[in-house]
Amino acid sequence: MTLLSELDALAGETNDTAPARAARPLPIAVISALTIGVIIGLWALASAYALVSPVFLPSPRQVVIALYNLVVKGFVDATLAEHVGASLYRIFGALIASILIGIPAGLAIGTSRVGRGILDPIVEFLRPLPPLAYLPLIIIWVGIGEASKITVIALSMLPSIILSTSAGVRAVSKDHVNAARSLGASKAQVLREVVLPSAVPSILTGIRIALGAGWTTLVAAELVAATSGIGFMIQSAAQFLVTDIVIAGIIVIALIAIVLEYVARLIERRLVPWASHR
Amino acid sequence: MSILTFRNVSLTYPARTGKGGAGEKRVLDGINLQVASDELVAIIGRSGSGKTSLLNLAAGFLTPTAGTITVDGTPVTGPGADRAVVFQDDALYPWLDARDNIAFPLKLKGVPLAERRAKAEVLLARVGLADAGDRHIWELSGGMRQRVGIARALAAEPRFLLLDEPLGALDALTRTRMQDFLLRIKAESGAGAVLITHSIEEALLLGTRVVVLSPNPGRLTAEIEAGFNAEILNGASVADVKASPIFKRMHAGLTGLIHAGEEELAA
Numbered sequence: 001m002t003l004l005s006e007l008d009a010l011a012g013e014t015n016d017t018a019p020a021r022a023a024r025p026l027p028i029a030v031i032s033a034l035t036i037g038v039i040i041g042l043w044a045l046a047s048a049y050a051l052v053s054p055v056f057l058p059s060p061r062q063v064v065i066a067l068y069n070l071v072v073k074g075f076v077d078a079t080l081a082e083h084v085g086a087s088l089y090r091i092f093g094a095l096i097a098s099i100l101i102g103i104p105a106g107l108a109i110g111t112s113r114v115g116r117g118i119l120d121p122i123v124e125f126l127r128p129l130p131p132l133a134y135l136p137l138i139i140i141w142v143g144i145g146e147a148s149k150i151t152v153i154a155l156s157m158l159p160s161i162i163l164s165t166s167a168g169v170r171a172v173s174k175d176h177v178n179a180a181r182s183l184g185a186s187k188a189q190v191l192r193e194v195v196l197p198s199a200v201p202s203i204l205t206g207i208r209i210a211l212g213a214g215w216t217t218l219v220a221a222e223l224v225a226a227t228s229g230i231g232f233m234i235q236s237a238a239q240f241l242v243t244d245i246v247i248a249g250i251i252v253i254a255l256i257a258i259v260l261e262y263v264a265r266l267i268e269r270r271l272v273p274w275a276s277h278r
Numbered sequence: 279m280s281i282l283t284f285r286n287v288s289l290t291y292p293a294r295t296g297k298g299g300a301g302e303k304r305v306l307d308g309i310n311l312q313v314a315s316d317e318l319v320a321i322i323g324r325s326g327s328g329k330t331s332l333l334n335l336a337a338g339f340l341t342p343t344a345g346t347i348t349v350d351g352t353p354v355t356g357p358g359a360d361r362a363v364v365f366q367d368d369a370l371y372p373w374l375d376a377r378d379n380i381a382f383p384l385k386l387k388g389v390p391l392a393e394r395r396a397k398a399e400v401l402l403a404r405v406g407l408a409d410a411g412d413r414h415i416w417e418l419s420g421g422m423r424q425r426v427g428i429a430r431a432l433a434a435e436p437r438f439l440l441l442d443e444p445l446g447a448l449d450a451l452t453r454t455r456m457q458d459f460l461l462r463i464k465a466e467s468g469a470g471a472v473l474i475t476h477s478i479e480e481a482l483l484l485g486t487r488v489v490v491l492s493p494n495p496g497r498l499t500a501e502i503e504a505g506f507n508a509e510i511l512n513g514a515s516v517a518d519v520k521a522s523p524i525f526k527r528m529h530a531g532l533t534g535l536i537h538a539g540e541e542e543l544a545a
């Protein structure tokens with residue numbers, strides 16, 4: 001109903017103003033909003049007419065209630081905030097670790113032949129490997145606790161941070177380097193004052209991509225081996241066929257991913273406004 | 279008084295390997311040149327005659343295949359703040375504002391932040407950009423960027439300014455104004471200057487001397503004392519200078535010299 005009236009309203013609006021701007025196309029954002037509306041509408045219809053069993057597909061209303069209960073009461077000994085907190089702790093711990101290792105490693109690859117020779121094969125081995133493939137080995141090595149999850153997530157983030165750093169370093173303008181040298185810069189100063197700053201936009205892009213990869217790995221790792229976290233929450237709910245919590249959890253995971261991406265882009269724009277002006 | 283000296287300098291680029299690779303290329307051959315710090319030596323030559331290579335040798339970015347380059351008798355072994363370069367594509371740092379770009383050489387020397395910003399402020403005023411210190415590089419026009427680039431080079435307090443077609447990318451009106459600016463700022467700084475240009479007019483207006491670099495391999499084939507820059511600094515109008523018969527004669531002479539090789543090639 002609401003969808004239909006929305007469409008009506010929209011049609012009415014375009015009709016009113018049609019003569020003035022007849023050819024003006026619908027903004028993409030509106031089309032996207034309509035798509036989401038249609039999907040939720042179809043979902044509501046499917047569950048309202050019991051086309052699918054509620055065990056498999058609870059109504060949007062049920063999912064919203066489940067979400068509310070997750071926030072206030074929680075599920076498997078922890079509220080939603082606690083599960084999300086556990087997940088965020090892991091991903092940011094892993095992010096810090098992979099930045100601390102990845103940026104120096106990327107600098108080494110980008111600036112030294114020896115560094116490149118040593119590190120390239122390791123990165124090229126790690127990069128295409130699905131993180132879950134080495135999760136069991138990491139668990140054998142460091143146990144089932146937080147350390148194993150943070151290690152796996154950090155490993156999944158490392159390649160993009162290393163590669164974006166080395167790409168940024170290698171793309172440094174020759175004139176920028178030569179200018180510094182002719183103004184009296186030592187080798188170390190060239191690295192610190194010119195090479196590193198010019199690589200920052202590329203590094204930030206790498207971090208943004210790494211966050212995406214890390215989030216994927218995190219949820220997967222929590223499905224397999226965890227006692228808290230948003231992935232673990234979904235996994236537990238699925239075992240008891242509490243489908244509304246599963247769906248609520250998936251929505252939360254998607255929303256956090258979107259927020260992380262958005263914040264990362266915001267930071268990129270704030271920190272390196274010059275990247276788009278080169 | 280400092281002197282930059284090229285003695286029998288030759289440069290051969292090694293053969294390029296890989297696709298489209300060429301054999302060894304002798305770009306400069308037996309260059310002898312002296313530049314004193316009260317001079318501005320303009321080097322003109324056609325594209326590909328080796329002007330940038332010559333300047334890069336003086337800057338220390340390249341090492342001669344034969345011969346020596348010295349500053350006051352000391353061999354040049356690499357780049358240094360005594361020979362500051364101004365690039366055609368400004369080569370300013372976009373992550374720094376105009377002020378911090380100018381302060382950059384002072385930062386390299388370890389001058390404290392407040393002091394180097396204050397010095398940069400003075401330089402900004404000297405190049406006519408007193409209010410532009412906070413501006414991002416991409417907010418500046420081409421002429422303003424070159425002024426910042428020149429101020430940055432001056433901040434290093436070099437003995438020589440090495441200018442690789444710094445005005446080449448500017449529109450004609452801005453270029454005329456910048457020529458006058460360059461002349462005055464060079465005279466004030468007390469540094470010697472090597473100016474590369476492929477405008478004969480610019481070389482004659484700005485250079486105390488003009489040398490011609492002929493290609494394949496690059497050799498200095500002519501050298502003339504210009505001296506118009508002193509007239510302009512003493513207040514003569516650029517238009518009058520350009521209209522004078524002696525300027526026209528020198529212009530025609532240089533044009534002939536530069537294009538001399540071309541007919542041979544065509545024949």
Ligand SMILES: Nc1ncnc2c1ncn2[C@@H]1O[C@H](COP(=O)(O)OP(=O)(O)O)[C@@H](O)[C@H]1O
Binds near residue numbers: 323
């Ligand atoms: N790194 C290099 N390797 C091989 N050849 C080069 C290199 N740089 C320049 N050259 C060649 O040397 C010649 C002179 O170049 P350049 O000094 O840039 O001349 P100009 O500045 O007068 O245009 C050109 O023929 C160019 O192709």
Ligand SMILES: [Mg+2]
Binds near residue numbers: 329330
């Ligand atoms: Mg050139």
